[in-house]
Amino acid sequence: MIRALRQFAIVLGIALLPALVSGAIQLKWNAEVPPKKDEVTIAMVHNNWSDHVLWVDARTRAKYDHAHIPDAVLLNEDEWNSLVAKFLDAWDPDVPVVVYCDGGSCDASHAIAERMRSELKIEKVYVLKGGWGAWSGK
Amino acid sequence: MVGKIAVLLLRVAVSAVFLYAGVMKIWDFRHGQSATPDFTLAIQHFEILPNPDLAVLLAVYLPWLEVTAALTLFVKRLALGAATAVTVMSVVFLGAIGSAWARGLDIRCGCFGKDEVSLSYPSLMLRDALLLAAAVVVLVWEARRKRALTPSPEGESPS
Amino acid sequence: MRTIRLLSLLALSLSLLGARADAELKWDHPIQEFHRVPEDKEIYAHYTFKNVGAAPVTIKTVRSSCGCTTAHLDKKTFAPGEAGEIVLHFSFGDRKGLYRKGVSITTDDKPSEPFVINLLVDIHDPVTMTPALVYWKKGDPAEAKSVQFTVEPTKEVHIKSVTSSNPRLAAKLETTKAGEQYAISVKPTDTAQKESAEISVQTDFPSDAPRAYTIHARIK
Numbered sequence: 001m002i003r004a005l006r007q008f009a010i011v012l013g014i015a016l017l018p019a020l021v022s023g024a025i026q027l028k029w030n031a032e033v034p035p036k037k038d039e040v041t042i043a044m045v046h047n048n049w050s051d052h053v054l055w056v057d058a059r060t061r062a063k064y065d066h067a068h069i070p071d072a073v074l075l076n077e078d079e080w081n082s083l084v085a086k087f088l089d090a091w092d093p094d095v096p097v098v099v100y101c102d103g104g105s106c107d108a109s110h111a112i113a114e115r116m117r118s119e120l121k122i123e124k125v126y127v128l129k130g131g132w133g134a135w136s137g138k
Numbered sequence: 139m140v141g142k143i144a145v146l147l148l149r150v151a152v153s154a155v156f157l158y159a160g161v162m163k164i165w166d167f168r169h170g171q172s173a174t175p176d177f178t179l180a181i182q183h184f185e186i187l188p189n190p191d192l193a194v195l196l197a198v199y200l201p202w203l204e205v206t207a208a209l210t211l212f213v214k215r216l217a218l219g220a221a222t223a224v225t226v227m228s229v230v231f232l233g234a235i236g237s238a239w240a241r242g243l244d245i246r247c248g249c250f251g252k253d254e255v256s257l258s259y260p261s262l263m264l265r266d267a268l269l270l271a272a273a274v275v276v277l278v279w280e281a282r283r284k285r286a287l288t289p290s291p292e293g294e295s296p297s
Numbered sequence: 298m299r300t301i302r303l304l305s306l307l308a309l310s311l312s313l314l315g316a317r318a319d320a321e322l323k324w325d326h327p328i329q330e331f332h333r334v335p336e337d338k339e340i341y342a343h344y345t346f347k348n349v350g351a352a353p354v355t356i357k358t359v360r361s362s363c364g365c366t367t368a369h370l371d372k373k374t375f376a377p378g379e380a381g382e383i384v385l386h387f388s389f390g391d392r393k394g395l396y397r398k399g400v401s402i403t404t405d406d407k408p409s410e411p412f413v414i415n416l417l418v419d420i421h422d423p424v425t426m427t428p429a430l431v432y433w434k435k436g437d438p439a440e441a442k443s444v445q446f447t448v449e450p451t452k453e454v455h456i457k458s459v460t461s462s463n464p465r466l467a468a469k470l471e472t473t474k475a476g477e478q479y480a481i482s483v484k485p486t487d488t489a490q491k492e493s494a495e496i497s498v499q500t501d502f503p504s505d506a507p508r509a510y511t512i513h514a515r516i517k
Contacts, residue, residue, distance in 0.1 A: 004281065007219020008226075015199065015206035022164065023198040026174055060364055078365065078390030081511070085495055088430065088513050108363060120430040120513070129189065162410070235409075262408050 038113060039129040040098060049096055056087065056099040058108040059132065069100065069135055077111055088120075096124045103133030145279045148272045152224055153208040155269060160204030163197070174198055186234055203227070211276070221277040228270035235262050321350045322375070322404060322412070330417040336506060337420075338389050344414045345382040348375040355405045359383065365390060366398040366416065385416050393422050423452040424510065426498065432515040433488045441469075441484035444512050446498065448477050454502040463494035466514040483514050492516040 045053055055072035057064045064074045075087045091097065097116065101108040109127045116122045128134060166173040174197050181193040203223065210220040324346045331340055348354050355374040361367065369384045387398055396418050401411040424446065431442040448454045453476035461468045461483075471480040481498060496512040 004218050004222050007216050008222040009219070011206055011210055011216055011219040011223050012203065014210070015203040018205075019199040019202040022174075022202065023195075026172055026198070076390075077392050078388070080391035082391075085493075085511075085513060088515055089493060091515075092517055093432065093434065106363065119427065121428040122430070 038126050040126045041129050042134055045098060045128075053096045053098045054090060054092065056097055056112065057132075058099050058101040058112040063102075063132075067136070069132075072100075075099075075112055077108060077115075080112075080115065084120075091122070093122075093124075096126060097122065098126045098128050100128035100131045100135065103131045106131060145276060149211055149276050152269065152272050152276055153211045155208075156204045156224055156227075157208035160201040160208060163201035163204070173201075177201070186237060200227075218277075218280040221273065221280045225270065225273040225277045228266060228273050232263065232266045232270060235266060239263070321348070321406065322346045322354055323349045324412070324414065327412070328415040328417065330419075332419045332421060333389075334421055334503070335389060335391075335393060335508075336503065340387050340389075340416075340418060342385045342387070342416050343382050344385065345380060347380040348377050350406070351377055352406070353377065356402060357405055357408060358401070358403045358411075360401040360411070362399050362401075365392075366400065368400055383414070385414070387416055387418060389418075389420055393420050395419050423449040423502075424454055424500070424508075425449075426510050426512070429511065430513045430515070431483050432517055433485060434517055435488055435490065437488050439485045439487050441482045444481045444483065446479040446481060446510075450477075452502070453477070454500050456498055456500055457507075458499045459496060460499070461494050461496045461514070463492060463514075465492050466494035466496070466516070468496045468512070468514075481512060483512065485514075485516055488516050490516070 040048075045051060055069040057068045057072045057074050058076050060076060061074060061079070064072075068074070073083075073087050073090050075083045097113075099109040099113045099116075101112075109131060113125045113127050116125045130137075163173050163177045165171075174194075177200075178193045178197040181187065181196055187193055187196070204227065207220045207223040207227070210216040211224070213220070324344065327344065329342050329344070331342070333340060353374055353376050356370060359368045359370060366385055366387045369386065370381075372381065375381050383400070383402070385398070385400060387396075398416045398418075399413045400416070401413050403409075403411045426444060426446045428444060431444065433439070433442075446456065455476050456470060456472075456479050459468045459470045459481055465486045467484055467486070469482045469484070471482060473480055481496070483496065485492065492515070494514040496514060498510040498512060499507065500509065501507050
């Protein structure tokens with residue numbers, strides 16, 4: 001049993017070497033998956049900001065109308081031009097903005113957060129890890 | 139004697155499957171590019187990892203583990219560990235597919251137009267179950283071989 | 298020993314049942330790139346493929362990374378030698394800039410190995426106006442803030458007018474270099490109370506439907 005585990009560990013270790021090389025090469029050549037330092041969890045929102053944040057829903061209007069985080073403002077890529085003024089009315093420079101979309105692999109929340117940073121020069125913008133899935137699942 | 143040949147055939151089969159699977163997840167030969175981004179996407183679609191970024195790490199490491207395990211299945215000193223690795227991976231794959239099936243992972247945006255969409259989960263599960271069975275056979279064989287080779291008070295001889 | 302032998306033979310024969318005749322789809326152009334302008338509003342991209350294998354192939358799932366890109370497929374099963382296509386429809390909405398939309402496709406011969414077709418679109422705007430938001434906090438000095446309007450080198454865009462929706466947040470146009478660079482200066486009357494204004498920057502480009510850009514001004 002111990003022998004099996006020891007050999008298993010060695011195999012895991014051997015595999016790690018080419019994986020690290022491969023990973024390093026790919027990170028260098030392809031910055032498609034940058035580390036997401038702006039992600040926060042629901043726990044972080046609760047602990048760091050006592051839930052005092054401006055929630056932004058980056059999903060479709062249909063999904064927003066069906067259900068959204070209480071007091072969340074809709075701002076999606078499809079209707080940015082017509083919705084951004086309303087978002088800015090609710091926005092407060094001292095209150096963190098947390099953008100969410102569907103769940104694990106959607107990129108709408110990051111796109112909206114990035115547009116807030118680059119166009120509006122708003123700095124305190126974060127993305128909810130897990131999105132609506134994380135909220136409705138809690 | 140027949141048992142030995144059968145296990146050797148299974149060992150070759152399991153090794154070939156994992157070697158092929160691993161290589162295919164490392165390099166996309168058809169387009170001459172890395173297969174990692176696509177594999178990352180595939181992992182994320184299982185919606186199993188707590189953090190979607192972990193998918194990248196897994197997408198880079200897992201294929202190399204498959205290749206290493208496949209090759210070390212034939213290295214006497216590491217064959218037991220390799221058999222453990224392929225067994226563990228088969229169990230994990232089976233679990234992941236089963237979990238995705240149970241959650242009925244859907245196509246959220248109705249991209250198929252009016253048509254409904256279905257994955258052939260049963261055939262996927264069956265294929266991985268067979269792989270697991272073959273891996274377990276090799277693992278048990280290796281474990282018994284190891285135990286038989288270890289000197290014991292009773293003085294057992296390798297069968 | 299006998300048990301192992303029997304189990305081995307059973308597992309081996311069962312696994313051989315899972316083997317399939319070689320089936321596969323060959324895609325002509327799985328990555329397609331387009332250059333468009335916001336006025337185009339949408340794009341249809343045709344992804345053609347052919348079944349070059351010896352067995353029929355059925356497309357099982359077509360999964361898009363977002364709701365803005367939908368896929369249309371007329372039929373799902375293709376005989377050996379048969380060709381087909383998936384049409385992707387990407388609706389721009391208010392998007393600008395570079396977008397990469399991946400659509401993941403699985404077939405019955407490789408249900409756990411999705412093939413991704415990619416649609417790359419550059420929704421191009423020659424104008425950069427930054428920042429699109431200027432704000433003051435109550436009690437801040439009522440100083441003017443400047444917004445830069447820059448046109449990329451090969452194009453010419455002229456600003457025809459600058460209008461604020463709120464007289465207490467006044468906007469003034471300064472022409473740095475006509476058709477190439479402008480500065481719009483926004484100044485509040487005072488910062489005693491909360492205010493909001495949308496400042497419309499009207500241009501002459503494109504000539505058939507000239508765009509207006511918006512500067513958002515707030516006193517918080």
